[in-house]
Amino acid sequence: MIRRAFLALAAAVLTTVFVGQPSFAEDKFIVVQSTTSTQNSGLFDYLLPIFKEKTGIEVRVVAVGTGQAIKNAANGDGDVLFVHSKPSEEKFVADGLGVSRSDVMYNDFVIVGPADDPAGVAGSEDVVASLKKIAEAKAPFASRGDDSGTHKAERRLWKAAGIDPTEGSGDWYRETGSGMGATLNTGTGMGAYVMTDRATWISFGNKGDYKVAVEGDPILFNQYGVILVNPEVHTHVKADLGQEFIDWVLSKEGQQAIADYKVDGQQLFFPNADKGSS
């Protein structure tokens, strides 16, 4: 009797485990290594169903920091790379890991800060001057600190300001070592300035009393690129399907879809595919 009860339990487990499986056999899919900003902003949730409707290709997005996305793609764990750090992307292609790189779209970075604005930078359009003020005031600044595209862009700006913020590391300069959303959660929690891409900021749900402090400086421009992982290096790369996705994203229709995506009535990404490729 007891044995029977246990057998019933085992049978129940086995049934859920081996029988009730949805089919994962569908092979017409590609893996895209991308960044948290494209996923957290909801862009992919909007774009991919349109693409699937048209081509029947399922796009599986792995959203990590640009640094990790590039490493994963270099290992061959993806068919397409869709990130935002032009120098690293060009190196990826130059190393023979990617076929070619094309501009897709851009958005811009902003620096957000608490309403009381301890460094007095609110309303500024000059990022370099603002960063100097933040460093002088030793006002808390939360950095991604994770080698992501945003982190790389932030480091370029500190360099332009002639400041090594890591001297204040652990004091006013706080490296969270995590994604954009997590860094915003941490930053808003401790009253720190945070540099974020505008798309993530607009769709972020935990803003508190935070506002955009610095915006509109041309050097805050944030370019996204798309690259097909080189099928000659990784033979399993689905070059045809991957290229179809890239062609669509760069096409008039794909570009229009990117422009159409809005959160709270605001356009998050600005398509610029024909502006150049390398």
Add this chain to the structure above:
Amino acid sequence: MDSFWGAFAGAFGLVIALDPDLMEIIGLSMRVTLTAVFLACVIGLPLGAAVGTFNFPGRTLLAVILNALMGLPPVVVGLLVYLVLSASGPLGPLRLLYTPTAMIIAQMVLVTPIVAALTRQVIEDLNREYSEQFASLGVGAFDRLTAMLWDARYSLLTVALAGFGRAVAEVGAVIIVGGNINHVTRVMTTTIALETSKGNLQLALALGVILLMIAFAVNAGVMALRASAARAAYA
């Protein structure tokens, strides 16, 4: 505290709505975790019982290793499994990365030491009680193990539940090897991590409440089964 109580209302609303996406995520969570725990028991129960019963050189060392492995950091396990399953890794050609199977493997690696280490303790204690009787009856090694595993079944059920608790709550490993891909490898814990990073704290907490309710239901179900089995035994 609005968001705190709101989370419970939100969790309730999500469950009532039977949102198909949420049901899919819960289903995948259960499939991955139950499979991983089942496989961990298939390996861990006999392994733990053998270490708890037989004397062999290095037995104590093996017991210490099993105990230490209970503290494996999920992120490290995720990284190891990623490196093995990556297209550039030894098992790359199997194309298992970013599939539910990869998540099952990672959780199995995490849970097996827990099952084995706790089983070893349970069986070792039991063996002390039984060993003379076994010896006098001349019971063979295999029969000793199965007899003790059977007699310790209620304790071992709790062992399996400890493994289930670890697996169902785990996010660090499955997010690396699964990739948190929508409709493919997105489970409860990775969804909670994603919603937290989007700043949707209330939704994230509501999902956490649901996860807790599922864990409660699984534990209650197992306990009920155990109670009815015990009643049947004395009937």
